[in-house]
Amino acid sequence: MKQITAQTLLRKGLIVSGLLASTLLAACSGGSGQATEEQPNTNPAPGDATYSGPAPESEDVQNYKRYIWDNLAAENRCGSCHIEGNQSPRFVRKDDINLAHGEGRELVNLGEPAESRLVTKVASGHNCWLSSADACAEIITNYIEEWAAAAGSVASTIKLTAPTERTVGASKSFPESSGSFATTVYPLLEVYCSSCHSEDAATAQQPYFASSDVDKAYEAAKARMDLDNPENSRFVVRLGDDFHNCWNDCASNADAMAAAIREFADGISLTEVDPEWVLSKALYLTDGIVSSGGGRIENNAIALYEFKTGSGNTAYDTSGVNPAIDLQLSGDVEWLGSWGLQLKGGKAQGATATSKKLFDTLSATGEYTIEAWVAPANVVQEGPARIVSYSAGNDIRNFTLGQAMYNYTFQNRNDTSTDADGMPALIADDMAERVQATLQHVVATFDPINGRRLYVNGEYTGDADPVDAGLLSTWDDTYALVIGSEASNEHVWQGSIRLLAIHSRALNQDDILTNYEAGVGEKYLLLFKVEEQTGVPQGYVMFEVQQYDNHGYLFSEPKFISLEAGASPDGVVIKGMRIGINGREAAVGQAWAKLDTVVSATEYNAETGQKLSPLGTIITLEKGPTADEFFLTFERLGNEEFVRVEATPVAPAAPADLAPQPRIGIRRFEQIHAALSAATGVASTNPAVVETWEKVKQQLPVDSDVRGFLAAQQMGITQLAVKYCSTLVDDSSARASYFPGFDFSASADTAFDSAAKRAQVIDPLLDKLLGRAITWPVAMGGHTAQLQSAPDESAVRAELNSLIDTMTACGSGCDASRTPTTVKATCAAAMGSAMILIH
Numbered sequence: 001m002k003q004i005t006a007q008t009l010l011r012k013g014l015i016v017s018g019l020l021a022s023t024l025l026a027a028c029s030g031g032s033g034q035a036t037e038e039q040p041n042t043n044p045a046p047g048d049a050t051y052s053g054p055a056p057e058s059e060d061v062q063n064y065k066r067y068i069w070d071n072l073a074a075e076n077r078c079g080s081c082h083i084e085g086n087q088s089p090r091f092v093r094k095d096d097i098n099l100a101h102g103e104g105r106e107l108v109n110l111g112e113p114a115e116s117r118l119v120t121k122v123a124s125g126h127n128c129w130l131s132s133a134d135a136c137a138e139i140i141t142n143y144i145e146e147w148a149a150a151a152g153s154v155a156s157t158i159k160l161t162a163p164t165e166r167t168v169g170a171s172k173s174f175p176e177s178s179g180s181f182a183t184t185v186y187p188l189l190e191v192y193c194s195s196c197h198s199e200d201a202a203t204a205q206q207p208y209f210a211s212s213d214v215d216k217a218y219e220a221a222k223a224r225m226d227l228d229n230p231e232n233s234r235f236v237v238r239l240g241d242d243f244h245n246c247w248n249d250c251a252s253n254a255d256a257m258a259a260a261i262r263e264f265a266d267g268i269s270l271t272e273v274d275p276e277w278v279l280s281k282a283l284y285l286t287d288g289i290v291s292s293g294g295g296r297i298e299n300n301a302i303a304l305y306e307f308k309t310g311s312g313n314t315a316y317d318t319s320g321v322n323p324a325i326d327l328q329l330s331g332d333v334e335w336l337g338s339w340g341l342q343l344k345g346g347k348a349q350g351a352t353a354t355s356k357k358l359f360d361t362l363s364a365t366g367e368y369t370i371e372a373w374v375a376p377a378n379v380v381q382e383g384p385a386r387i388v389s390y391s392a393g394n395d396i397r398n399f400t401l402g403q404a405m406y407n408y409t410f411q412n413r414n415d416t417s418t419d420a421d422g423m424p425a426l427i428a429d430d431m432a433e434r435v436q437a438t439l440q441h442v443v444a445t446f447d448p449i450n451g452r453r454l455y456v457n458g459e460y461t462g463d464a465d466p467v468d469a470g471l472l473s474t475w476d477d478t479y480a481l482v483i484g485s486e487a488s489n490e491h492v493w494q495g496s497i498r499l500l501a502i503h504s505r506a507l508n509q510d511d512i513l514t515n516y517e518a519g520v521g522e523k524y525l526l527l528f529k530v531e532e533q534t535g536v537p538q539g540y541v542m543f544e545v546q547q548y549d550n551h552g553y554l555f556s557e558p559k560f561i562s563l564e565a566g567a568s569p570d571g572v573v574i575k576g577m578r579i580g581i582n583g584r585e586a587a588v589g590q591a592w593a594k595l596d597t598v599v600s601a602t603e604y605n606a607e608t609g610q611k612l613s614p615l616g617t618i619i620t621l622e623k624g625p626t627a628d629e630f631f632l633t634f635e636r637l638g639n640e641e642f643v644r645v646e647a648t649p650v651a652p653a654a655p656a657d658l659a660p661q662p663r664i665g666i667r668r669f670e671q672i673h674a675a676l677s678a679a680t681g682v683a684s685t686n687p688a689v690v691e692t693w694e695k696v697k698q699q700l701p702v703d704s705d706v707r708g709f710l711a712a713q714q715m716g717i718t719q720l721a722v723k724y725c726s727t728l729v730d731d732s733s734a735r736a737s738y739f740p741g742f743d744f745s746a747s748a749d750t751a752f753d754s755a756a757k758r759a760q761v762i763d764p765l766l767d768k769l770l771g772r773a774i775t776w777p778v779a780m781g782g783h784t785a786q787l788q789s790a791p792d793e794s795a796v797r798a799e800l801n802s803l804i805d806t807m808t809a810c811g812s813g814c815d816a817s818r819t820p821t822t823v824k825a826t827c828a829a830a831m832g833s834a835m836i837l838i839h
Helices: 002-025 059-072 097-107 117-123 133-151 179-184 186-193 214-224 234-240 250-266 352-365 509-518 669-680 687-699 711-730 732-738 755-770 793-807 818-831
Strands: 301-305 327-330 333-335 341-343 347-350 368-376 385-393 396-404 407-412 440-447 451-456 480-483 495-503 523-529 539-549 552-562 572-575 578-581 596-599 616-620 629-634
Touching (some): 059 097, 097 117, 117 133, 179 186, 179 214, 341 347, 347 352, 352 368, 407 440, 407 451, 440 509, 578 616, 669 818, 687 711, 711 732, 755 793, 755 818, 793 818
Antiparallel strands (some): 301 495, 341 495, 347 480, 368 440, 368 495, 396 407, 440 451, 523 539, 539 552, 552 616, 578 629
């Protein structure tokens, strides 16, 4: 039933808005039905930098000018200082690009762009043109990566190095109850921070660690308190070093906060590891080797959001293509520590002036790609809910990537085959259930040959664009780029977005798969040393780990590997591996507790090691990514063994006797709608049906329990059945196919004057409703049979014949419309009966 249900709930909204838009906006190529909310331009384009010196002497110098000089030579970037006759290094000098290249080349690491001196200097706060030094650094990193790609110098491998060796230590963990927090740290937060960091504040700002709900405040505060070293807590550092919101003297305020956290921590007992455990060495997340986002295809990305800032009210466009479409956050939006935004009803919107970059570039190329890593909050959002939209209101847009329950949708406005709302939309097939409430890579492409396409997790969905592609010549340049809703704040989408890129060309299947396999977010390779137990020199169990969201870590792809050149481990037994955190084994997420494998010379690869398992798991975040200490425990590792004694489970209580339950159920409202569509062959998106559906859907059953069925619900079912049957019979082509051979032009006294003629009406209805014509697959016998739970066919046939007798009692005096009316009544009686309702 899901197939018709989802399409119905989606298209009812799309068709209504589409028809309205096409009526009101026909022949319009621009103009907005409602005003677009103005947003500030937080990142104006750099000023003009004119070059009139000698030509580049080589291709590398030309690339330097294209990717570095052209972007940084303006006076509001680096051109006010680092030029001829001024401050050294003169890497954006305007008199000679070859000399500029000579000095700038020393500041750039093409193999590791993020380690370039140009990047690290700006990251430290030097002359950043934005309010976030990290955002400036990311933009310059992207410039250098483009130069590196052009030069063929991008590093393609990750070098594994031994981490600092650390023994698993005793640790303090946050208690479940907020009781102690409420009497130590919370009073300071409540008094001095609630004007901002509370959902009740006039200018509410996440995180809400000063919430009026102490339990909510406690959860938000955990990651900002260091139980082992209170002076290093984020709360303390922000007061003492950053002078953030001090209430009088910053140094004394920081001391007061540290004392409160210390008092809280002193009341928590240390967690000691079991001395019998077989343990690896310990690691913090930051001990890992960064392995993030390498190899992505971004050559034509004109807007890029990796959401690395982690705080503030601006999500920066770090594509490096000017003007940057920086997005202003409003409403309930939370930064994710794993890079991303959690949208809980809020949105992120760009200024119309900077969003015009999309119009200027994409209308010129005639093609584009929307690429996003998203995790929908649920699969019941409809409308469609706007994930990414370049629009001005509910019914006018250039493009929108949206969600409608289990479907991704793609609206694109073109010059010939869609209206101003980009309708009809491309909609993923319901039965595929492409939308899942988990992290997904979703890509929408458009080009004038293939039209619109959708890809999920690197795979083309196969859904065909319902209209011809057309051109982008009717796009409007006054719209705004928005994430999470319309510019009007309607059609809200809830979930997290971890990356958004808009490309000025339609990515092909290979490029999309490359970006999917590159993954998203900040990832680390954690090397847990197990040399002592295995006897393998420099032997490690390696995981790929990332902070999944603000509440957990994702561990995946465990491997055994040695960093010793020439090592060839063989016969190393690994059994019952578990993740430990802060002195104890994690309570949930032990995906490798049943692992039982052997590292062998035949399976081991000197370069990549030996894969131990394809599984992954989520481990709960406790103190935060800089404070949580991880380790591994084993039931057997090499020659060492720990005999785990499982606790005897408590005997379950005797099950309670439940009240007798009905053996039958009823279809819910959306199932009834879908069943009527399937039984009559009338599309649930038919405008006449949609109009009735909107009127009666709230009157239909919402639960499958037959004991809650009401007479009023039957009336709603009857009205919907009448509309479906009327729509079927009023369509001469559809009724001829459904009731083959029946003469609708005959008068009522002759059209039904024999059992054979009546059977031409009754038999098709019973075939659809009672399963009389169901043919089972050959593998299941290949026979045709009626469903065992169906009503008695002879009784149903007698009832319908009785109705026909009543309808045609007027004989030769019946009016000309009585014949089709009688068919409608017979159809509605069958369709509105228990044959549709009972499930």
